[in-house]
Amino acid sequence: xxxSLRGAxxxxxxxxxxxxxxxxxxxxxxxxxxxxxxxxxxxxLGSFWTAVTQPEARAALKLTLICSLLVAAFNSVAGxxxxxxxxxxxxxxxxxxxxxxxxxxxxxTIVAGLTLxxxxxxxxPFGINVADARIGIVFAxxxxxxxxxxxxxxxxxxxxxxxxxxxxxxxGASSSVVLRRVILPSVAPAMLAGAGxxxxxxxxxxxxxxxxxxxxxxxxxxxxxxxxxxxxxxxxSAAAAVSTVLILIALIVLGAIGIVRRRFNVGEAV
Amino acid sequence: xxxxPAPRTHLKWRLLAAGILPVxxxxxxxxxxxxxxxxxxxxxxAYSTPKPAYAALIKAFNATKAGAGVTxxxxxxxxxxxxxxxxSGLPADVVNFSLTPDMDKLVKAGIVSSSWDxxxxxxxxxxxxxxxxxxxGNPKKIKTWADLVKSNVKIITPNPFSSGSAKWNLMAAYGxxxxxxxxxxxxxxxxxxxxxxxxxxxxxxxxxxxxxxxGEGDVLLAYEDDALYAQRQGEPITIITPPQTILIxxxxxxxxxxxxxxxxxxxxxxxxxxxxxxxxxxQGYRPVLPKVAAQFKFxxxxxxxxxxxxxxxxxxxxxxxxxxxxxxxxxxxxxxxSTASG
Amino acid sequence: MKSRWRLPLRIVALGYLALLVVIxxxxxxxxxxxxxxxxAWDAVTTPDAVHALWLTLLVVLIAVPLNTVFGVGVSLILAxxxxxxxxxxxxxxDLPLAISPVVVGLALVxxxxxxGWFGNWLAAHGIEIIFSFPGIVMASATVALPYVVxxxxxxxxxxxxxQEQAATTLGASSFTAFRRITLPSIRRSLAYGxxxxxxxxxxxxxxxxxxxxxxxGRTQTLTLFIQDSIDNLxxxxxYAGAVILAIIALVVLTVLGADREGRKAKWRSRSDQxxxxxxxxxxxxxxxxMSPMDH
Numbered sequence: 001x002x003x004s005l006r007g008a009x010x011x012x013x014x015x016x017x018x019x020x021x022x023x024x025x026x027x028x029x030x031x032x033x034x035x036x037x038x039x040x041x042x043x044x045l046g047s048f049w050t051a052v053t054q055p056e057a058r059a060a061l062k063l064t065l066i067c068s069l070l071v072a073a074f075n076s077v078a079g080x081x082x083x084x085x086x087x088x089x090x091x092x093x094x095x096x097x098x099x100x101x102x103x104x105x106x107x108x109t110i111v112a113g114l115t116l117x118x119x120x121x122x123x124x125p126f127g128i129n130v131a132d133a134r135i136g137i138v139f140a141x142x143x144x145x146x147x148x149x150x151x152x153x154x155x156x157x158x159x160x161x162x163x164x165x166x167x168x169x170x171x172g173a174s175s176s177v178v179l180r181r182v183i184l185p186s187v188a189p190a191m192l193a194g195a196g197x198x199x200x201x202x203x204x205x206x207x208x209x210x211x212x213x214x215x216x217x218x219x220x221x222x223x224x225x226x227x228x229x230x231x232x233x234x235x236x237s238a239a240a241a242v243s244t245v246l247i248l249i250a251l252i253v254l255g256a257i258g259i260v261r262r263r264f265n266v267g268e269a270v
Numbered sequence: 271x272x273x274x275p276a277p278r279t280h281l282k283w284r285l286l287a288a289g290i291l292p293v294x295x296x297x298x299x300x301x302x303x304x305x306x307x308x309x310x311x312x313x314x315x316a317y318s319t320p321k322p323a324y325a326a327l328i329k330a331f332n333a334t335k336a337g338a339g340v341t342x343x344x345x346x347x348x349x350x351x352x353x354x355x356x357x358s359g360l361p362a363d364v365v366n367f368s369l370t371p372d373m374d375k376l377v378k379a380g381i382v383s384s385s386w387d388x389x390x391x392x393x394x395x396x397x398x399x400x401x402x403x404x405x406x407g408n409p410k411k412i413k414t415w416a417d418l419v420k421s422n423v424k425i426i427t428p429n430p431f432s433s434g435s436a437k438w439n440l441m442a443a444y445g446x447x448x449x450x451x452x453x454x455x456x457x458x459x460x461x462x463x464x465x466x467x468x469x470x471x472x473x474x475x476x477x478x479x480x481x482x483x484x485g486e487g488d489v490l491l492a493y494e495d496d497a498l499y500a501q502r503q504g505e506p507i508t509i510i511t512p513p514q515t516i517l518i519x520x521x522x523x524x525x526x527x528x529x530x531x532x533x534x535x536x537x538x539x540x541x542x543x544x545x546x547x548x549x550x551x552x553q554g555y556r557p558v559l560p561k562v563a564a565q566f567k568f569x570x571x572x573x574x575x576x577x578x579x580x581x582x583x584x585x586x587x588x589x590x591x592x593x594x595x596x597x598x599x600x601x602x603x604x605x606x607x608s609t610a611s612g
Numbered sequence: 613m614k615s616r617w618r619l620p621l622r623i624v625a626l627g628y629l630a631l632l633v634v635i636x637x638x639x640x641x642x643x644x645x646x647x648x649x650x651x652a653w654d655a656v657t658t659p660d661a662v663h664a665l666w667l668t669l670l671v672v673l674i675a676v677p678l679n680t681v682f683g684v685g686v687s688l689i690l691a692x693x694x695x696x697x698x699x700x701x702x703x704x705x706d707l708p709l710a711i712s713p714v715v716v717g718l719a720l721v722x723x724x725x726x727x728g729w730f731g732n733w734l735a736a737h738g739i740e741i742i743f744s745f746p747g748i749v750m751a752s753a754t755v756a757l758p759y760v761v762x763x764x765x766x767x768x769x770x771x772x773x774x775q776e777q778a779a780t781t782l783g784a785s786s787f788t789a790f791r792r793i794t795l796p797s798i799r800r801s802l803a804y805g806x807x808x809x810x811x812x813x814x815x816x817x818x819x820x821x822x823x824x825x826x827x828x829g830r831t832q833t834l835t836l837f838i839q840d841s842i843d844n845l846x847x848x849x850x851y852a853g854a855v856i857l858a859i860i861a862l863v864v865l866t867v868l869g870a871d872r873e874g875r876k877a878k879w880r881s882r883s884d885q886x887x888x889x890x891x892x893x894x895x896x897x898x899x900x901x902m903s904p905m906d907h
Binding site: 024039151 | 617618621622624625626628629632633634635636637639640643678682685686689699700701702703704705706707708709710711712713714715716718719720722723728729750753754757758759762763765766767769770771797800801804807808810811812814815816817818835838839842850851854857858860861862865866
């Protein structure tokens with residue numbers, strides 16, 4: 001990869017930039033991931049396989065994947081709707097609403113977890129109780145990934161050229177056709193990017209989920225919680241093994257999304 | 271906003287480029303450097319519960335001759351994580367955990383001497399017991415271990431694979447059954463019942479308390495000192511002492527690579543002295559010195575047993591709490607198979 | 613969009629936002645000031661709290677610019693060049709999010725800790741990473757790595773490179789072309805990216821608690837202080853601390869203008885009536901270069 005990266009950039013003669021970038025990536029991501037991989041195979045392939053196929057691991061992974069996929073898909077649509085309203089609509093208090101969207105990101109996950117528990121748990125002032133159930137997990141994951149689902153689409157929507165839509169509409173196209181054939185293709189890459197990131201965050205999320213979910217083994221225990229338990233039980237190798245599985249899944253999903261996004265951009269002049 | 275964007279963009283660049291470095295330097299300079307006081311610094315690494323207690327104890331220690339001028343750096347967190355941190359190189363002079371296996375981690379790493387538990391108090395600094403925490407007024411009339419598994423009772427206990435507190439809870443339950451004359455098989459069956467009644471198994475004792483205070487469950491299994499602290503903070507709870515329970519013993523030690531061994535040892539000596547133990551008692555911990563303990567009116571359960579009577583932590587940890595293969599793991603798997611859907 | 617969709621969309625969007633964002637954030641503010649402003653103020657002005665705030669700000673001031681420069685650089689590479697393995701670079705940037713924060717911390721300890729891969733080398737050179745400030749910066753930067761890339765890259769891909777190519781043909785250095793043409797067009801998405809990165813760094817707990825050692829008054833960030841407050845049943849301290857984090861995020865957001873919706877970049881509205889997003893009219897490039905910065 002390094003060779004083809006340099007080769008691609010030789011004409012631009014910007015060798016130091018990419019080198020610094022790859023170094024940064026190595027120090028922060030590649031080396032730590034290598035350490036996780038190395039730890040997970042520390043006791044051999046057999047113990048890696050055992051760690052990954054234990055009943056608790058399988059149950060936790062399955063639960064995590066399903067909830068994360070659901071949230072990523074749902075929040076993509078919700079993010080599009082919200083971004084749409086923020087870009088194309090106007091109402092009093094819009095700037096306040098737009099400003100508040102990023103705040104869940106800034107809250108420590110324990111605060112997020114406690115807040116969700118108090119608002120949507122047994123003592124809910126609205127009578128909504130999603131605690132200790134799988135729906136609680138979806139709730140918490142939606143909470144922490146929503147800012148990103150909105151912000152990934154918002155700038156692209158804002159940059160969208162209205163003239164095509166107006167032209168299509170004046171030629172008689174209905175709203176749904178305009179949506180499907182003009183708007184969606186333009187925002188699809190950004191939506192996919194947002195969905196990918198939401199999925200990645202969701203499978204790794206721990207703090208905000210663990211309180212409202214009840215953390216019951218085989219019922220509401222997510223993968224990151226099981227990994228935490230393994231690490232606290234002096235089974236660091238097994239913890240690393242399950243983490244490796246999550247990383248592989250994320251790699252596959254993100255890679256697939258990347259390929260689809262590139263298809264959308266094939267028409268671009270690059 | 272009608273002003274020209276050109277100056278703003280330039281301004282932003284200037285701010286970003288020029289401002290970051292000097293601001294960072296100023297902020298960096300404001301961070302306090304490591305203190306070099308008369309008695310030196312003692313690094314205390316402990317589990318999260320005794321933080322308020324240590325505030326009082328350190329103040330009192332500084333007022334003594336041995337402790338005059340000693341400054342402290344303090345780190346509190348989940349007991350297991352703190353032990354791992356010290357094993358990974360976190361500087362520590364005095365370590366205090368909530369259960370012995372965490373100390374054993376450090377013995378294994380060569381940071382604590384293997385004779386740490388040979389002192390007069392067997393290496394322990396405080397005691398406590400496992401208690402039931404219920405809603406104020408005890409509406410469901412929970413008094414005994416048998417009451418816990420009644421059909422209308424929901425239990426909160428931390429996850430035994432990520433929390434030391436949960437291990438104390440479950441061994442208290444197990445040992446209570448044995449002390450009632452039940453067989454090992456019956457005690458294990460009781461654990462199954464108990465775990466099937468749990469509404470939540472939060473990842474830490476702190477999370478468990480928050481979950482309970484957040485309205486979940488009818489009874490929380492917790493350390494007595496934790497519960498007493500919550501009560502002092504005004505939380506609407508009642509503490510029920512079960513008739514049979516386990517003695518929680520919290521280990522303390524001075525590290526072998528301590529950079530200030532003399533002050534560290536003096537501090538631990540103070541914590542184990544009658545004056546120090548009295549302060550611990552006032553904070554809700556049962557003193558390890560019997561004479562001091564007698565001055566306090568802690569509830570006395572009919573039967574209090576120790577982990578030693580159940581085989582000691584090393585054996586118990588391996589037998590019960592090994593992920594996926596331990597007794598508790600097998601119970602959870604059994605419960606999970608029947609309740610997991612799809 | 614036909615106006616009959618306007619109201620239903622607005623209701624759905626605002627309802628979802630209310631449920632998932634406005635009410636929870638409002639609840640945090642409420643619980644912080646539940647016992648009065650003085651109580652909240654006292655809780656966050658203890659020496660430990662003030663130090664935690666300074667430490668957090670310092671971490672933000674270093675980690676966020678680093679991630680921003682990295683993010684813009686990676687976006688430029690991915691948007692401008694096709695090479696084998698591009699998808700891998702793309703995915704690796706996102707990957708830190710899939711790793712549970714505690715595992716990120718443990719991995720950093722495995723690599724840079726005393727008994728880690730570089731432990732001996734670092735000790736020999738007197739460099740402290742784990743249980744010290746640099747480790748906190750690294751952990752924070754890692755968990756917040758992809759946000760600038762994910763905001764800037766789609767916009768870069770959308771607008772294409774014709775204008776910059778025209779500029780460089782006309783004699784502008786690549787840096788000038790970047791500064792005067794690329795940067796203005798990614799300004800809003802960059803603002804979003806920096807805001808999200810800042811927010812994420814502010815709120816990080818799991819990785820930081822592992823790599824910092826949580827030493828009060830020394831390596832305890834504001835999120836660690838908040839967790840401490842919760843452990844010690846001091847909710848006012850916890851929520852007041854969270855309010856401070858939210859305020860910092862809001863300040864960054866407002867300064868960068870990320871909350872503002874507004875006019876599109878000027879060169880777009882000057883463009884000819886063209887349905888294709890990739891065709892940029894060449895004449896306006898000259899006027900862009902010649903005219904004062906105005907996007």
